[in-house]
Amino acid sequence: MIKKRIKLVHVVTTLCTGGMENGIVNLCNRHDRKKFEVAICCLKSKGNMVNRLRKDVSVFSLGLPEGKPVFHPIKVAKLFKLIRPDIVHTHGLAGGSYVGILAAKLSKVPVIINGEHGSFFLKPHQVFLQRFLSHLTDVTLSVSDSLRKEISKKLKIPSWKIKVIRNGVDTNIFSGNYPKHIIRKEIAQNHDVIIDDNSFVLGNVASLKPEKNQKMILEAVKLLNDKYPGNKKNIKVLLVGDGPDRVMLKSLASKYGIEKQVAFLGVRDDVPKLFSIMDVMILSSVSFHEGLSNVLLEAMSSGVPVIATNSVGTSEVVKDGKTGFIIQAGDVDKLCKKIEILQRNPEIREQMSYYSRKWIHSRFSIKNMVNGYESLYIKTLERKRNL
Incomplete structure (x- = not known):
């Protein structure tokens, strides 16, 4: 003793x-x-x-x-x-x-x-x-x-x-229960990206570096814009974090013509509040990089459905088809399809939100x-x- x-x-x-x-x-x-x-x-x-x-x-x-x-x-x-x-x-x-x-x-x-x-x-x-x-x-x-x-x-x-x-994860802090209008206003003023009730917001919280592979998200947004021109107005992307890929990613956003859709928010201390305005959180990391992603836990605790690549610990957090979707790392076409499903089916998002919170609160x-x-x-x- x-x-x-x-x-x-x-x-x-x-x-x-x-x-x-x-x-x-x-x-x-x-x-x-x-x-x-x-x-x-x-x-x-x-x-x-x-x-x-x-x-x-x-x-x-x-x-x-x-x-x-x-x-x-x-x-x-x-x-x-x-x-x-x-x-x-x-x-x-x-x-x-x-x-x-x-x-x-x-x-x-x-x-x-x-x-x-x-x-x-x-x-x-x-x-x-x-x-x-x-x-x-x-x-x-x-x-x-x-x-x-x-x-x-x-x-x-x-x-x-x-x-x-x-x-x-601290489920009290990552609750998803924060006023949306305050965060939306700050992003519009400081990052020139307009988010309203008609927007469909994709989020990624990670360092901007090759193994996190945010390039995959921007490629998916371009493909969705090409397929449905209305997405240029509706789909918005929040990249939360900083790192060596920042310049490359900003250049890529300009090349794809989506710079007005993508907000590079940098390192933030209000991530729990940012989850409250996301419709989907995307974990785009390359395989075997994540042991068990804290960001997945935080997003799901906040009631945000996730689309995650098949890193090492992903399947222990994400129940494919119930709390989110799991895709192969680098599979942009599959990412587009999963985004489409969640964008067009709010009832699926609501179900995933409910089961995500329940799962995280009970196990993590x-x-x-x-x-x-x-x-x-x-x-x-x-x-x-x-x-």
Whole structure:
């Protein structure tokens, strides 16, 4: 039985806007303070999402440079020796697991946990490194059963060592119950895209980068405009996020003649309100990139039907034909057909909205997620101390 508070440190590269980072912030803010003392170690910089953290979450920003990564674990180990965590929780190779796991070993942290959230690295030396690191951890975490199978298959980590804790969403915040006219007015004023009661609004919430594949959405809108010229007035697209593909996507919108239909909203802190004006949320990511998309959970909790590509964890969230549609990544024609179905059949949208909310509330609450992590932390630490 653990009597004193557990010192828990999450290790990430940075807390810039992203799905994984959003999940870490949500988790840290909701840990039971009677049981846990929570800190985050940002290997590079804090990032903008640090502003969402509770004041009692300690944040260490180390500013590690890009070069000479071989020395980074030594620097992080010095921090761990100073704050003496009971548990270090890293978040995949892209999130700095190499540095965090080795630093935890060097400083003799009792429990080391690594979570995989989606895409992992498959070059031979990267696979070797991830396999090696898995032998240094007490638990490997996955956010979905599908991702667990991929990790076991591609990284050769025994499936018994991989535990699944699914992402969760705050269903009170992502309710879809926000005034539409205020958001519509702001978008018209700041982005010159007019949305009214006759509009059919497609949304995408993601970083603008190749693996998120927003190009697919713009191509679908062009095809729908060509097929039904009236769509030029009715279909509107909200791209929520920023990234390296922004210039390319804006150029593509101009090339397709749909620039008055597409609003590039950038990074926003009012995503729950934006869902209230969407008719459909599209997840266009390439296959195997998403472990279990937070955005899908948020949209469905808000009552927004989804069209999602068949990434690793999609089928565990979206019930095809009931809460939304699942399509092959890159299949623009199929995306067009599913958009048409939802645009022309409001009764189907209403049914999907109802079942989406019901499904998410019953299976993917943030309370279930937090309880899952806390139970794992406590049981793993107790087991290690009893060895």
